[in-house]
Amino acid sequence: MTQQINWKETLADGGQKAYIAEVKKRDALVGSFLEFDPPRGKMARPQAEVQTTEELAGIPFAIKDNIALRNFKLTCGSKMLAHFVSPYSATAVEKILAAGGIPVGKTNMDEFGMGSSTDTSALGTTSNPWDLTKVAGGSSGGSAAAVAAGLVPFALGTDTGGSVRQPANFCGVYGLKPTYGAVSRYGLVAYASSLETIGVVAREIPYLEKVFNTIRDQDEKDNTTADWRDFSDPKEGEVTKIGVLTGSLGLDPGVAEAYAQVRQELLALGYEIVEMQLPMLDYAVPAYYTIATAEASANLARFNGIRYGHRPVYSENPEELVQKSRDEGFGAEVKLRILLGTYVLRSGFQDQFYLRAQKIRTALVRDFDKVFSQVDGFLLPVFPTQAFSHGDGGLDPFQQKVADKFTTTANLTGLPALAIPTGVSGGLPTGVQFMAPAFCEDRLFGLARRLKSNLTLGEPPEFPALYAGQEGRS
Amino acid sequence: MRYPTKYDSFVGLEIHVQLTTESKIFCGCRNRFGDEPNTNVCPVCMGLPGSLPSLNQEAMSKAYLVAKALHCDLADTCLFERKNYFYPDLPKNYQISQFAKPLGTNGWIDIVVDGVTKRVRIHECHLEEDAGKMIHAGDMSLVDYNRTGTPLLEIVTEPDLNLGEEAEILIHELRRIVRYLGVSDGNMDEGSMRCDANVSVNTKGAGLGRKVEVKNLNSSRFVRLSLNYEIDRQTEILEDGGTVVQETRLWNENRDQTIVMRSKENANDYRYFPEPDLPPFRTTPEFLADLETRIVELPLDRRVRLVSTLGISQTQAEVIGEEKANADYFEKVLEYGADGPTVATWMTGDVQKLLNRTGQSAAESPLTPERFAELLTLMAEGKIHGKIAKTILELVFEKNKNPRVIMAEQGLEQMNDSGELAKLVSQVLVDNPVAVEQIKAGDTKPMGFLMGQVMKASGGRAEPGMVQKMLKEHLG
Numbered sequence: 001m002t003q004q005i006n007w008k009e010t011l012a013d014g015g016q017k018a019y020i021a022e023v024k025k026r027d028a029l030v031g032s033f034l035e036f037d038p039p040r041g042k043m044a045r046p047q048a049e050v051q052t053t054e055e056l057a058g059i060p061f062a063i064k065d066n067i068a069l070r071n072f073k074l075t076c077g078s079k080m081l082a083h084f085v086s087p088y089s090a091t092a093v094e095k096i097l098a099a100g101g102i103p104v105g106k107t108n109m110d111e112f113g114m115g116s117s118t119d120t121s122a123l124g125t126t127s128n129p130w131d132l133t134k135v136a137g138g139s140s141g142g143s144a145a146a147v148a149a150g151l152v153p154f155a156l157g158t159d160t161g162g163s164v165r166q167p168a169n170f171c172g173v174y175g176l177k178p179t180y181g182a183v184s185r186y187g188l189v190a191y192a193s194s195l196e197t198i199g200v201v202a203r204e205i206p207y208l209e210k211v212f213n214t215i216r217d218q219d220e221k222d223n224t225t226a227d228w229r230d231f232s233d234p235k236e237g238e239v240t241k242i243g244v245l246t247g248s249l250g251l252d253p254g255v256a257e258a259y260a261q262v263r264q265e266l267l268a269l270g271y272e273i274v275e276m277q278l279p280m281l282d283y284a285v286p287a288y289y290t291i292a293t294a295e296a297s298a299n300l301a302r303f304n305g306i307r308y309g310h311r312p313v314y315s316e317n318p319e320e321l322v323q324k325s326r327d328e329g330f331g332a333e334v335k336l337r338i339l340l341g342t343y344v345l346r347s348g349f350q351d352q353f354y355l356r357a358q359k360i361r362t363a364l365v366r367d368f369d370k371v372f373s374q375v376d377g378f379l380l381p382v383f384p385t386q387a388f389s390h391g392d393g394g395l396d397p398f399q400q401k402v403a404d405k406f407t408t409t410a411n412l413t414g415l416p417a418l419a420i421p422t423g424v425s426g427g428l429p430t431g432v433q434f435m436a437p438a439f440c441e442d443r444l445f446g447l448a449r450r451l452k453s454n455l456t457l458g459e460p461p462e463f464p465a466l467y468a469g470q471e472g473r474s
Numbered sequence: 475m476r477y478p479t480k481y482d483s484f485v486g487l488e489i490h491v492q493l494t495t496e497s498k499i500f501c502g503c504r505n506r507f508g509d510e511p512n513t514n515v516c517p518v519c520m521g522l523p524g525s526l527p528s529l530n531q532e533a534m535s536k537a538y539l540v541a542k543a544l545h546c547d548l549a550d551t552c553l554f555e556r557k558n559y560f561y562p563d564l565p566k567n568y569q570i571s572q573f574a575k576p577l578g579t580n581g582w583i584d585i586v587v588d589g590v591t592k593r594v595r596i597h598e599c600h601l602e603e604d605a606g607k608m609i610h611a612g613d614m615s616l617v618d619y620n621r622t623g624t625p626l627l628e629i630v631t632e633p634d635l636n637l638g639e640e641a642e643i644l645i646h647e648l649r650r651i652v653r654y655l656g657v658s659d660g661n662m663d664e665g666s667m668r669c670d671a672n673v674s675v676n677t678k679g680a681g682l683g684r685k686v687e688v689k690n691l692n693s694s695r696f697v698r699l700s701l702n703y704e705i706d707r708q709t710e711i712l713e714d715g716g717t718v719v720q721e722t723r724l725w726n727e728n729r730d731q732t733i734v735m736r737s738k739e740n741a742n743d744y745r746y747f748p749e750p751d752l753p754p755f756r757t758t759p760e761f762l763a764d765l766e767t768r769i770v771e772l773p774l775d776r777r778v779r780l781v782s783t784l785g786i787s788q789t790q791a792e793v794i795g796e797e798k799a800n801a802d803y804f805e806k807v808l809e810y811g812a813d814g815p816t817v818a819t820w821m822t823g824d825v826q827k828l829l830n831r832t833g834q835s836a837a838e839s840p841l842t843p844e845r846f847a848e849l850l851t852l853m854a855e856g857k858i859h860g861k862i863a864k865t866i867l868e869l870v871f872e873k874n875k876n877p878r879v880i881m882a883e884q885g886l887e888q889m890n891d892s893g894e895l896a897k898l899v900s901q902v903l904v905d906n907p908v909a910v911e912q913i914k915a916g917d918t919k920p921m922g923f924l925m926g927q928v929m930k931a932s933g934g935r936a937e938p939g940m941v942q943k944m945l946k947e948h949l950g
Contacts, residue, residue, distance in 0.1 A: 194750035301567030
């Protein structure tokens with residue numbers, strides 16, 4: 001397949017066979033999909049009723065395996081749900097279906113979203129299309145890798161503490177974490193409910209924007225959603241002043257270089273730069289892990305082997321059934337976080353942990369209120385390192401958690417953030433992220449668009465783009 | 475065996491009331507008792523991965539309505555929290571409940587104990603979701619999730635009660651209240667009202683003692699029996715110089731005693747924290763205005779009013795006031811000009827008998843309030859007397875027609891034309907010479923017999939007073 005064709009044609013009768021063959025060939029190396037079945041994906045909506053004028057008509061897309069798609073598995077990368085087939089679809093998925101998109105499969109992820117490498121998945125290994133010895137990042141590693149490897153133009157991921165932005169950053173694609181409440185969480189398997197949102201990974205900005213505009217909406221099935229129409233951006237997406245996080249950020253050389261370069265480009269593009277520090281930043285990670293694990297300890301309690309999910313071969317009584325199911329079904333990182341969450345919520349210890357974390361969260365929200373009273377957008381790194389190696393050569397679980405400090409701020413504050421690829425250093429992608437006030441995603445798209453013209457992004461050498469979008473790839 | 479002079483006993487209740495809403499509290503599933511197991515379920519109430527709760531506003535309204543009727547301070551903002559514990563009938567293994575900010579606090583309920591009104595303080599009212607039902611069958615355990623997500627209002631009283639009897643009365647009064655408000659059927663048999671109790675006994679004047687919780691009280695009778703059992707048990711321990719162990723006990727209805735369930739050391743840590751999936755609920759002026767339109771006169775107030783302003787007896791008021799529909803019906807009859815005590819007598823007597831026989835409620839029976847009043851008017855006008863009225867009443871039920879129409883059709887109007895009556899009387903005197911002789915000889919006994927003969931001759935329609943007078947004139 002030498003000639004680039006339109007994404008719209010990949011699943012048309014003539015192109016489907018070639019598309020499936022190519023994806024299978026590529027994904028044998030990358031391992032982004034846990035389940036890949038375009039013909040079944042097409043049945044999610046009768047294709048006859050799809051109008052060619054629909055925004056995403058005929059466009060294939062991938063879904064992280066913690067977002068429900070009817071008649072597909074919903075494994076969350078866990079042995080616990082390895083055979084669970086969802087009887088319903090998430091609201092965000094329904095909205096893309098209604099816009100004509102065709103789901104082709106479910107992507108790998110860290111077990112229940114807990115990790116930054118996708119290596120905690122119990123069901124498969126995902127590698128970085130730029131360098132197969134490296135991780136794709138996580139937890140939405142499968143979605144980011146699938147997009148970077150050119151298998152789909154966009155994919156849905158979820159972002160609890162950076163899980164869309166960090167893998168997008170590792171794989172050299174765009175990763176959007178929308179404002180909390182902008183996109184319905186109905187059908188997203190909860191890890192940390194107050195922090196996470198469904199997000200979008202895409203290789204091109206128009207897809208990112210289109211998909212976001214398609215999935216955002218108030219949903220009666222998710223009482224934490226808001227109507228974005230009620231929050232108009234006073235600046236109408238325009239950005240002139242940008243805050244830049246400074247201080248000792250602890251970045252690897254390649255990342256630091258890219259960060260400095262973006263700052264220069266912004267100046268060159270005529271933006272006013274304001275150097276800023278975030279006093280609460282050092283507390284973000286401990287606060288994040290306290291709140292996230294507390295919520296996780298309750299959210300994951302439902303997996304008990306009684307109604308669905310992994311079940312032991314034999315158990316004496318209901319109590320033993322529950323114990324064995326959970327012991328056998330969950331991986332080490334998940335167990336660690338459940339235990340941690342149970343610990344911080346114990347009666348008598350809430351003041352010390354959970355309530356304190358909530359205070360830090362409130363202080364961080366105030367920090368950002370202050371930031372956005374002075375600037376229109378905020379630049380900060382995504383992750384201190386570029387994609388690291390699989391296994392012991394990479395970061396250990398504790399280092400990975402410490403490294404979440406730049407991404408978790410958006411989750412603790414609920415603000416939108418976009419990871420932007422900025423180029424390649426040492427054969428691996430680099431990137432930065434921008435944050436904006438709540439419901440001001442348009443500012444992020446605008447910034448990304450303007451920066452793009454001044455950056456050379458490139459693509460993974462082994463996985464050149466197969467298909468062009470309606471807009472083509474420049 | 476109680477020692478009223480030496481000890482005080484304190485009882486507080488936690489009463490769970492299932493609210494009757496069309497759908498469950500956090501999803502669109504039907505909220506109904508008795509359906510085929512696991513048919514009223516969906517991803518939300520089954521706790522499937524990815525599902526989220528969505529608050530049913532009607533459940534909120536009904537919960538606030540009860541809190542208002544119990545004179546609580548209504549929270550302008552209330553909060554749902556997660557109560558974490560593992561149990562197979564709880565799909566999410568946490569229950570969405572309220573903890574730090576319940577919807578109602580600081581209320582009270584009045585109950586009447588031996589004719590004296592007693593005010594029991596309400597600590598709080600909070601809304602939560604019900605769990606499923608576990609059934610143990612042989613070596614199998616089965617779970618029915620139909621009940622999961624039924625809106626459940628928990629009402630917690632202060633330990634202001636002293637005896638099992640009072641607790642039983644409170645439960646009955648609360649049942650009336652929720653039925654009056656139309657928010658629950660308050661049926662303990664079907665589990666739509668359930669009760670746990672806290673009991674403590676202490677030396678007189680020393681305040682609360684060590685608290686024992688009693689669970690599994692699925693009838694008001696068990697509440698009374700178990701509490702009195704507990705009070706006796708704890709009193710005996712104190713009498714013997716011992717200390718009561720703080721624990722949770724279960725009522726064993728087969729042995730009529732409470733047994734240990736778990737000690738305080740094994741108490742659950744529920745690790746409450748705010749439910750991130752549900753924003754705080756805030757009342758609006760419209761919400762509060764709607765409550766005003768839905769609140770009703772409380773059953774106890776109504777019983778008091780019926781007695782004090784309408785002059786009916788306490789017992790009649792209790793029967794009539796038991797159900798709001800009945801009391802409404804009663805007052806509706808009065809609106810047609812009928813007299814309170816008369817209506818009450820008929821309603822609790824002959825009308826009730828017919829309703830029982832036909833299995834209808836007064837409101838849905840052929841005896842509309844208007845017909846009821848008409849029947850009494852016919853009596854008051856002297857057109858019929860009591861016995862005929864009963865006949866006509868039965869015919870109203872049978873033929874579904876107005877009493878006046880029935881009276882005319884059946885020719886049941888009272889005979890009070892003195893000419894006609896005189897004829898009848900004369901004939902009876904002629905036909906019964908022996909009786910007449912006896913009376914004339916000074917024996918008045920056959921007077922009743924003659925009276926009966928005249929009534930019989932008139933088909934029961936003769937006006938008894940006039941007949942009596944005429945007989946006396948002839949024989950006296």
